Amino acid sequence: xxxxxxxxxxxxxxxxxALGGTLGMASGIFIVPVLTIFGHFDIRxxxxxxxxxxxxxxxxxxxxxxxxxLTNVRLAIVLETATTAGALTGVxxxxxxxxxxxxxxxxxxxxxxxxxxxxxRRDPALAPTQPLMGRPTTRRLDSSYPDRALGRDIAYRVELxxxxxxxxxxxxxxxxxxxxxxxxxxVPAMDTTLRLPIKVSSATSNFMISVTAAASAGAYxxxxxxxxxxxxxxxxxxxxxxxxxxxxxxxxxNDRIRLLFVVVLVALAAQMLLAAFNxxxxxxxx
Amino acid sequence: MSTRTIxxxxxxxxxxxxxNVGTWLASxxxxxxxxxxxxKRTPFPTGAQVITAGIGLFILLPILRxxxxxxxFLKERDYKFAAATAVVLLIIFAGFAIxxxxx
Numbered sequence: 001x002x003x004x005x006x007x008x009x010x011x012x013x014x015x016x017x018a019l020g021g022t023l024g025m026a027s028g029i030f031i032v033p034v035l036t037i038f039g040h041f042d043i044r045x046x047x048x049x050x051x052x053x054x055x056x057x058x059x060x061x062x063x064x065x066x067x068x069x070l071t072n073v074r075l076a077i078v079l080e081t082a083t084t085a086g087a088l089t090g091v092x093x094x095x096x097x098x099x100x101x102x103x104x105x106x107x108x109x110x111x112x113x114x115x116x117x118x119x120x121r122r123d124p125a126l127a128p129t130q131p132l133m134g135r136p137t138t139r140r141l142d143s144s145y146p147d148r149a150l151g152r153d154i155a156y157r158v159e160l161x162x163x164x165x166x167x168x169x170x171x172x173x174x175x176x177x178x179x180x181x182x183x184x185x186x187v188p189a190m191d192t193t194l195r196l197p198i199k200v201s202s203a204t205s206n207f208m209i210s211v212t213a214a215a216s217a218g219a220y221x222x223x224x225x226x227x228x229x230x231x232x233x234x235x236x237x238x239x240x241x242x243x244x245x246x247x248x249x250x251x252x253x254n255d256r257i258r259l260l261f262v263v264v265l266v267a268l269a270a271q272m273l274l275a276a277f278n279x280x281x282x283x284x285x286x
Numbered sequence: 287m288s289t290r291t292i293x294x295x296x297x298x299x300x301x302x303x304x305x306n307v308g309t310w311l312a313s314x315x316x317x318x319x320x321x322x323x324x325x326k327r328t329p330f331p332t333g334a335q336v337i338t339a340g341i342g343l344f345i346l347l348p349i350l351r352x353x354x355x356x357x358x359f360l361k362e363r364d365y366k367f368a369a370a371t372a373v374v375l376l377i378i379f380a381g382f383a384i385x386x387x388x389x
Contacts, residue, residue, distance in 0.1 A: 003324055006320060006323075052341050052344055052345065055344050055345060055347070055348060056309065056312070056313070056344050058348075059305045059308060059309045059344070059347050059348065059351075060305075060306075060309040060313075062301070062302065062305045063302035063303075063305055063306045064302075066298040066299070066301055066302040066305075067298060067299060067302050069295060069298060071298065073297055073298065073301065073355065074367055077352075077355060077367060077370050077371050077374060078367075078370050080352075080370075080374045081370055081373050081374055081377070084374050084377040084378060084381075085377055087377075087381065088377055088380055088381055088384065091381055091384050091385070092384060092388075095388050140364070140366075140367070210347065210348035210351070211348040211349075211351065211352060211374065211378070213348070214345055214347075214348040214349055214378055214381075215377055215378045215381040216381060217345045218345055218378065218381045218382040218385055219381045219382060219384050219385030219388075220385065221341070221342070221345060221385070222382065222385035222386050223385050223388065226341060228319070228334040228335075228337040228338045228341065229320075229323060229333075229334060229337065231337070231341055232316045232319055232320050232337035232340065232341065233320065235313075235316055235340075235341065235344065236313060236316050236317055236320065239309070239313055
């Protein structure tokens with residue numbers, strides 16, 4: 001591998017991560033398609049590089065949320081029992097699934113992301129359909145977070161935990177299989193079942209991503225999916241991009257980026273689905 | 287259930303510190319490795335080896351975070367959450383084991 005390739009990887013990851021960061025998305029969802037479609041990298045080494053960058057982005061952005069007491073660390077560890085178990089299943093499947101299937105699943109996840117990006121996310125904790133009963137909050141999972149806009153602590157409850165755990169298992173599985181943070185599956189899990197305030201679910205989901213990814217990254221490192229020069233450039237680019245992305249988060253009109261994102265996601269989904277039917281069809285399991 | 291927490295926010299600031307320092311160390315290692323790999327003939331360690339060390343640090347960082355949480359929960363005698371944390375740790379180690387066995 002030459003210096004040019006490393007620079008290309010660094011720049012592409014920086015761009016993907018900065019763009020993703022502006023809408024609160026992980027970079028992983030762009031890195032694998034870009035590396036495979038434009039860089040012609042093998043999908044497994046793309047996934048290996050991506051999973052490490054997912055860990056890096058989650059770790060590098062966790063601190064402000066923790067200090068702002070938005071992250072519910074107790075809830076995170078409980079949900080992580082499900083996400084890591086899912087990741088373990090993903091690692092087992094990853095060794096046997098043909099590359100064409102990975103392209104196909106990735107395409108579907110991209111379409112799902114596009115659909116989510118179009119739908120406006122409403123704060124489930126404020127939804128009137130879920131009247132809070134007068135039950136005292138006795139469980140240690142329930143907590144409160146300081147709301148800057150209102151200037152006081154907002155208490156919240158964790159609803160429908162078993163259902164949430166099942167969805168988290170699926171999110172962990174997809175995360176390991178595709179090398180993404182799979183926020184696209186965690187968001188509905190948090191919104192429709194646990195019904196947390198958006199700020200809490202974003203912070204907690206981001207906090208969980210690194211541990212979920214570590215469960216599969218260890219296996220991929222040992223298996224040799226993580227190729228040092230590729231992964232190194234991608235990881236460094238993503239970390240720098242995430243920092244830049246967080247800076248511009250508020251300064252550009254969100255609706256316009258949102259639309260741009262939908263177009264990009266659909267285009268990448270089409271490419272990945274095409275690749276699923278064309279490439280690697282006859283390359284057996286790894 | 288009585289709460290036996292140490293100061294609220296202690297866990298959070300401790301974890302934030304661990305993650306911040308770890309991110310810096312790992313990023314610097316990867317950067318150093320990439321720079322080293324620009325030079326064709328380097329003695330030990332080679333660029334790729336330093337990059338791999340940085341990547342290894344990044345993978346260890348969440349594991350360290352879980353270990354820190356386990357220690358805190360045990361100290362607080364919060365055994366229910368300590369058990370959940372131990373399960374997460376075991377699953378992550380199982381991931382490594384699967385990787386080695388299926389190599």
